[in-house]
Amino acid sequence: MFAALDISASALVAQRLRLTTISGNLANMMTTRNELGEPEPYQPRFVVFQVDPSVGAFGASGVRVAGIERDPVEPIYKYEPNHPDAIKTGPYAGFVAYPNINMMTEFTDALLAARAYEANLGAVEITKDMTQQTLRILA
Amino acid sequence: MFAYLFQATTIPTLEQVVRFTQARHHVLAGNLANIDTPGYQVRDLPVEEFRNYLREFIARRQSGLPPAGSEVLSPGDLAYLQHAGGAFLPGTKRLEHFLRAQTVEPSPTVLFHDWTNCSLEHQVTEMVKNHLLHNTAMAIMASQFRQLQTAIAEHL
Numbered sequence: 001m002f003a004a005l006d007i008s009a010s011a012l013v014a015q016r017l018r019l020t021t022i023s024g025n026l027a028n029m030m031t032t033r034n035e036l037g038e039p040e041p042y043q044p045r046f047v048v049f050q051v052d053p054s055v056g057a058f059g060a061s062g063v064r065v066a067g068i069e070r071d072p073v074e075p076i077y078k079y080e081p082n083h084p085d086a087i088k089t090g091p092y093a094g095f096v097a098y099p100n101i102n103m104m105t106e107f108t109d110a111l112l113a114a115r116a117y118e119a120n121l122g123a124v125e126i127t128k129d130m131t132q133q134t135l136r137i138l139a
Numbered sequence: 140m141f142a143y144l145f146q147a148t149t150i151p152t153l154e155q156v157v158r159f160t161q162a163r164h165h166v167l168a169g170n171l172a173n174i175d176t177p178g179y180q181v182r183d184l185p186v187e188e189f190r191n192y193l194r195e196f197i198a199r200r201q202s203g204l205p206p207a208g209s210e211v212l213s214p215g216d217l218a219y220l221q222h223a224g225g226a227f228l229p230g231t232k233r234l235e236h237f238l239r240a241q242t243v244e245p246s247p248t249v250l251f252h253d254w255t256n257c258s259l260e261h262q263v264t265e266m267v268k269n270h271l272l273h274n275t276a277m278a279i280m281a282s283q284f285r286q287l288q289t290a291i292a293e294h295l
Binding site for chain 2: 011061062130133134
């Protein structure tokens, strides 16, 4: 019965990481600089889920995050010539590149992740109850 | 000797049900875990085949035929039965045959844009049904163990 808990836990971890990634995207909605302080708009991240056969039993598999990928979407350009990160030359001179993050998509995704987390939590509760019922034979 | 003690009860049948429902719970938990995995195909145990197997199993027990390998409760009982004249049928299908998850044929009505066919509602209902079946079998089994205990203790 413990393998069922492992399977559900793998999904809880994966969904939480997905939610963390979404939070990161929302937090960086207006970020125009990278980790080094250079002007570079934040690219939204998304998680990639993969079936994990190393967790499981009876032919059932868990899930794991294969990686966190960057969405190579075009940034949104806003004309702000006095901004310190405004582009100096080229066709976009005077424009500031802002991250192209769709708040609607992110919130929908967050809601889905929360619901999936909840579903797996329900599975954990059922596993716990089944184990408890099995142990009742002893008592 | 316990194999014969339990023959008078439905405990061997209930044991089969419990082992199957526990295995199926693993598979359903795996489906829920992969609800957002692109391309994941729903897996399940062959419930219908298991029902037929259980029907045969009960019929065999009621007609007093010798138990099949999977009905024997412990290695000790197996050794005892073999010692007593090989009184178990080797040809019958064992429960282990049904405890292997298979991918379910993709349903034409449930298919999402990420090529999964995992419907959350369906999986959760199946899980609850499986849970109830497990607990029912467990409750009956516990009550039968209590009856046996009463019989052994010789007082109520």
